[in-house]
Amino acid sequence: MIEAIDSQQIDDFLSKNAGKKVVAVQGLGFVGAVMSLVCANGISEEYAVIGVDLPTEEAITKINALNNGEFPIASSDPKVQEYFEKSRQKSNFLATHNTYAYKKADVIIIDINLDVAKVSDEEKELQSYDVSLSGFKKAIQSIGEVCKLNVLILVETTVPPGTCQFVVKPIIEEEFEKRGLSFDGFIGHSYERVMPGPKYIDSIQNFYRVYSGVDERSADRVESFLKTIIRTDEYPLTRLSNTHATEMAKVLENSFRAMNISFIQEWSNYAEEAGVNLYEVIQAIRMRPTHKNIMMPGLGVGGYCLTKDPLLASWSKQTLFKSNDPLTNSEKAVQVNDQMPLRAFEIIEENTPEGLAGKDILVLGVSYLNDVGDTRYTPVELLSRKLLRSKANLSLHDPFLGYWEELERAVETNFGKMLERDYDLIVVSTAHSAYRNNAQLVDYIRSKKNLFVLDCWGVFSLDELILIKENNRVKVIGRGDI
Amino acid sequence: MIEAIDSQQIDDFLSKNAGKKVVAVQGLGFVGAVMSLVCANGISEEYAVIGVDLPTEEAITKINALNNGEFPIASSDPKVQEYFEKSRQKSNFLATHNTYAYKKADVIIIDINLDVAKVSDEEKELQSYDVSLSGFKKAIQSIGEVCKLNVLILVETTVPPGTCQFVVKPIIEEEFEKRGLSFDGFIGHSYERVMPGPKYIDSIQNFYRVYSGVDERSADRVESFLKTIIRTDEYPLTRLSNTHATEMAKVLENSFRAMNISFIQEWSNYAEEAGVNLYEVIQAIRMRPTHKNIMMPGLGVGGYCLTKDPLLASWSKQTLFKSNDPLTNSEKAVQVNDQMPLRAFEIIEENTPEGLAGKDILVLGVSYLNDVGDTRYTPVELLSRKLLRSKANLSLHDPFLGYWEELERAVETNFGKMLERDYDLIVVSTAHSAYRNNAQLVDYIRSKKNLFVLDCWGVFSLDELILIKENNRVKVIGRGDI
Numbered sequence: 029m030i031e032a033i034d035s036q037q038i039d040d041f042l043s044k045n046a047g048k049k050v051v052a053v054q055g056l057g058f059v060g061a062v063m064s065l066v067c068a069n070g071i072s073e074e075y076a077v078i079g080v081d082l083p084t085e086e087a088i089t090k091i092n093a094l095n096n097g098e099f100p101i102a103s104s105d106p107k108v109q110e111y112f113e114k115s116r117q118k119s120n121f122l123a124t125h126n127t128y129a130y131k132k133a134d135v136i137i138i139d140i141n142l143d144v145a146k147v148s149d150e151e152k153e154l155q156s157y158d159v160s161l162s163g164f165k166k167a168i169q170s171i172g173e174v175c176k177l178n179v180l181i182l183v184e185t186t187v188p189p190g191t192c193q194f195v196v197k198p199i200i201e202e203e204f205e206k207r208g209l210s211f212d213g214f215i216g217h218s219y220e221r222v223m224p225g226p227k228y229i230d231s232i233q234n235f236y237r238v239y240s241g242v243d244e245r246s247a248d249r250v251e252s253f254l255k256t257i258i259r260t261d262e263y264p265l266t267r268l269s270n271t272h273a274t275e276m277a278k279v280l281e282n283s284f285r286a287m288n289i290s291f292i293q294e295w296s297n298y299a300e301e302a303g304v305n306l307y308e309v310i311q312a313i314r315m316r317p318t319h320k321n322i323m324m325p326g327l328g329v330g331g332y333c334l335t336k337d338p339l340l341a342s343w344s345k346q347t348l349f350k351s352n353d354p355l356t357n358s359e360k361a362v363q364v365n366d367q368m369p370l371r372a373f374e375i376i377e378e379n380t381p382e383g384l385a386g387k388d389i390l391v392l393g394v395s396y397l398n399d400v401g402d403t404r405y406t407p408v409e410l411l412s413r414k415l416l417r418s419k420a421n422l423s424l425h426d427p428f429l430g431y432w433e434e435l436e437r438a439v440e441t442n443f444g445k446m447l448e449r450d451y452d453l454i455v456v457s458t459a460h461s462a463y464r465n466n467a468q469l470v471d472y473i474r475s476k477k478n479l480f481v482l483d484c485w486g487v488f489s490l491d492e493l494i495l496i497k498e499n500n501r502v503k504v505i506g507r508g509d510i
Numbered sequence: 511m512i513e514a515i516d517s518q519q520i521d522d523f524l525s526k527n528a529g530k531k532v533v534a535v536q537g538l539g540f541v542g543a544v545m546s547l548v549c550a551n552g553i554s555e556e557y558a559v560i561g562v563d564l565p566t567e568e569a570i571t572k573i574n575a576l577n578n579g580e581f582p583i584a585s586s587d588p589k590v591q592e593y594f595e596k597s598r599q600k601s602n603f604l605a606t607h608n609t610y611a612y613k614k615a616d617v618i619i620i621d622i623n624l625d626v627a628k629v630s631d632e633e634k635e636l637q638s639y640d641v642s643l644s645g646f647k648k649a650i651q652s653i654g655e656v657c658k659l660n661v662l663i664l665v666e667t668t669v670p671p672g673t674c675q676f677v678v679k680p681i682i683e684e685e686f687e688k689r690g691l692s693f694d695g696f697i698g699h700s701y702e703r704v705m706p707g708p709k710y711i712d713s714i715q716n717f718y719r720v721y722s723g724v725d726e727r728s729a730d731r732v733e734s735f736l737k738t739i740i741r742t743d744e745y746p747l748t749r750l751s752n753t754h755a756t757e758m759a760k761v762l763e764n765s766f767r768a769m770n771i772s773f774i775q776e777w778s779n780y781a782e783e784a785g786v787n788l789y790e791v792i793q794a795i796r797m798r799p800t801h802k803n804i805m806m807p808g809l810g811v812g813g814y815c816l817t818k819d820p821l822l823a824s825w826s827k828q829t830l831f832k833s834n835d836p837l838t839n840s841e842k843a844v845q846v847n848d849q850m851p852l853r854a855f856e857i858i859e860e861n862t863p864e865g866l867a868g869k870d871i872l873v874l875g876v877s878y879l880n881d882v883g884d885t886r887y888t889p890v891e892l893l894s895r896k897l898l899r900s901k902a903n904l905s906l907h908d909p910f911l912g913y914w915e916e917l918e919r920a921v922e923t924n925f926g927k928m929l930e931r932d933y934d935l936i937v938v939s940t941a942h943s944a945y946r947n948n949a950q951l952v953d954y955i956r957s958k959k960n961l962f963v964l965d966c967w968g969v970f971s972l973d974e975l976i977l978i979k980e981n982n983r984v985k986v987i988g989r990g991d992i
Contacts, residue, residue: 221798238797266793268790268794269787270786272786276784276786277794281798284795287773288769288770290839291839294838294840295762298823301827302671302826302827302831303752304752304755305751309755309762310762312720312756312759315718316718317802319763319803320802320803321801321803321804341780345780349783351779353776355776356776357772360839
């Protein structure tokens with residue numbers, strides 16, 4: 029299965045790209061794969077880019093796909109395919125599991141994951157959590173073992189604040205010592221703000237960046253590199269005093285977002301009780317520039333960042349900075365968000381007094397985010413598991429996903445097909461655009477009687493809700509009864 | 511003392527303003543007084559405006575001042591004086607305690623306070639709180655007893671959601687029943703977003719408004735009235751479905767703000783522990799449009815709204831809408847904010863191991879907000895009380911206030927005078943612009959030895975901090991050691 033890329037092949041690739049500086053990207057996930065494309069299609073410099081991942085089966089499949097002209101991440105952003113094609117034409121992008129790439133790189137960008145292991149009970153009550161740096165440390169070590177003396181190591185991974193100074197730098201220095209050398213390179217931190225979706229490439233190339241270095245010369249080196257791949261004329265860079273600061277900025281950014289989502293949860297319940305349409309209320313509040321970031325109600329939060337970054341921060345505070353106090357309220361936000369889907373389940377239960385066993389439920393959307401095919405930590409998972417545990421039959425639809433890995437279940441992408449059969453309940457669980465102003469869906473519901481429809485994201489308009497209510501029951505999260 | 515405005519005087523005022531519609535503004539506080547000026551200087555219609563307040567000694571003083579050409583609220587907004595002068599020239603503004611005004615009014619705007627009684631211990635731990643509607647109900651009653659059949663009653667007061675429907679409407683209808691009549695007027699709600707400060711008038715006249723009515727025709731009437739006093743061409747109005755919704759919007763707006771301030775509190779401590787400058791971090795984060803509203807660290811929160819509105823909401827949820835659950839997290843935000851000044855006190859204590867008794871402390875700023883002379887619920891109060899209880903001597907400075915009512919203490923407005931004597935400690939407790947880039951202050955500190963300076967708002971630049979540190983100690987809230 030493995031199409032090994034041996035060191036000779038890397039050398040061949042580099043000699044074809046002679047004269048170009050070499051960028052190695054460590055990690056070919058949602059960030060690294062697209063970051064590689066951005067580097068291969070730089071603004072003011074064209075790099076020879078080598079994407080490196082581990083020799084696991086999954087990664088090897090990805091590596092082979094990349095080398096065979098198939099980009100492994102489906103995306104609604106046409107630029108992804110376009111950039112990939114261009115790098116193919118220029119032959120300046122290679123994927124490999126061979127760490128020989130680090131030996132040749134002038135710049136090494138670290139885009140691997142650093143996970144939080146959450147221990148939660150069935151109701152997503154957070155019992156404990158832990159951060160293991162061992163995989164991350166190993167990855168840094170694999171660089172230090174072979175990298176150039178004057179390499180730039182740029183950490184993009186979301187790390188616990190303190191990591192560049194307390195973990196990355198000592199490991200690199202130690203590895204150089206073992207090699208009988210003294211590290212003369214640069215270590216910096218500049219976190220990504222990647223949004224998979226229709227602006228995938230732009231979220232890297234055309235967006236604001238914050239950066240720092242473990243020392244002044246490292247920061248300078250990061251700056252000059254970023255300027256070659258990002259449109260810094262339109263999106264000026266922000267340099268912070270040290271790597272602690274940029275590392276904190278990233279987890280604070282995401283904690284702010286997580287907190288604002290958790291904040292609206294109890295107001296969502298309140299609006300339901302008071303018969304208020306919270307969506308129109310929030311729309312009105314957002315008119316104020318100081319209140320633009322207030323969040324809408326919904327089913328819950330997913331994705332790789334908001335669900336863990338507050339915990340990364342709190343862990344760092346206590347472990348790397350020896351504080352006695354966790355970030356209590358930020359941790360609490362994660363907890364509230366993790367449990368949000370329970371509200372949807374509660375509403376479904378309340379509206380199915382005869383019990384859920386044997387009920388046929390159409391679940392519209394499994395992605396955690398609208399208009400994206402991404403199920404990482406999707407809130408639909410908790411809702412679905414609760415429904416399955418109640419012995420309901422689930423029919424899953426998502427326009428962006430044919431298969432749901434976490435639940436090991438097929439997902440239908442064809443909407444019309446879903447409406448060929450009968451259901452007892454319909455749940456709009458992801459706010460995909462396809463579900464808005466969808467006359468087919470509304471007509472289907474109107475043709476039925478006594479269906480219960482739960483709209484978790486306020487996708488139905490008032491007019492649609494009135495039509496749906498003619499013969500059926502409907503409830504919207506964050507909105508009083510119609 | 512009372513210069514009674516009898517009904518005859520009101521009639522005289524109105525005959526001088528014959529042909530103009532009459533607006534009565536109930537309540538002449540921070541909102542009502544300026545709202546009166548806005549109505550007296552409308553966009554497309556010129557009203558005869560009568561400001562009405564209670565016959566208390568304080569209010570009578572205010573009423574007399576207004577009628578004698580002195581606007582009772584000092585403001586940095588020149589438009590306030592300008593609008594007041596214009597209304598004097600046009601003779602279309604009268605102040606009174608005589609409810610006869612309500613009998614003559616076509617529009618009655620309610621701008622009275624509706625307070626939350628908080629019971630807290632000395633450390634501002636919130637023990638309980640209560641909302642009493644009795645004063646508010648009485649005020650509505652005084653309108654219902656005499657007002658015109660077809661009057662527009664426009665509530666601007668921040669009320670517990672549900673108040674217009676469950677309180678205002680029944681009272682008015684009952685009073686009309688007593689009069690043997692059936693109310694044929696209009697009741698609406700449109701909350702103000704008044705910001706005392708340099709844009710005081712604009713925060714009413716040139717800003718977005720949300721409105722509603724207890725029925726459709728009331729909402730229409732509110733809309734047409736608002737269009738005559740607010741620049742709705744530039745700042746379009748937003749109509750919501752019912753008064754519950756607009757009432758909720760107001761308390762949600764302020765709860766959002768309160769929550770975002772409380773959120774940053776634990777990050778402020780974290781930044782101090784990690785040696786990070788949180789001000790630069792937040793500045794960097796604010797580059798993202800989705801994160802513009804993240805708040806800076808500081809001493810705490812004051813003012814009339816953020817300190818109580820989440821509680822108003824939670825009270826309404828439980829009392830008017832019979833919910834079992836309070837708005838736990840929003841209540842918690844109030845609690846966290848109330849206690850924020852304790853952190854400043856803690857830092858001062860830690861840096862004064864010999865004890866605070868007899869120490870001379872210069873307190874720079876007593877207002878709750880920068881560049882405003884307003885001490886309502888200022889966080890400087892808790893800090894000052896803690897310092898006084900520790901038997902420290904306080905010297906208070908504020909460029910906008912000569913006297914601090916809550917503490918019954920003189921405040922010096924002359925900055926130079928403050929620097930004529932020696933202190934053991936200096937606390938920058940309000941972020942007045944006057945304290946930024948203030949060479950006089952920095953020079954003063956540099957001329958001393960072993961002073962301890964606490965900057966609660968990050969007003970000193972890095973360069974200034976380095977200068978201050980030469981001979982003295984300095985600490986900034988939300989920033990690691992320099």
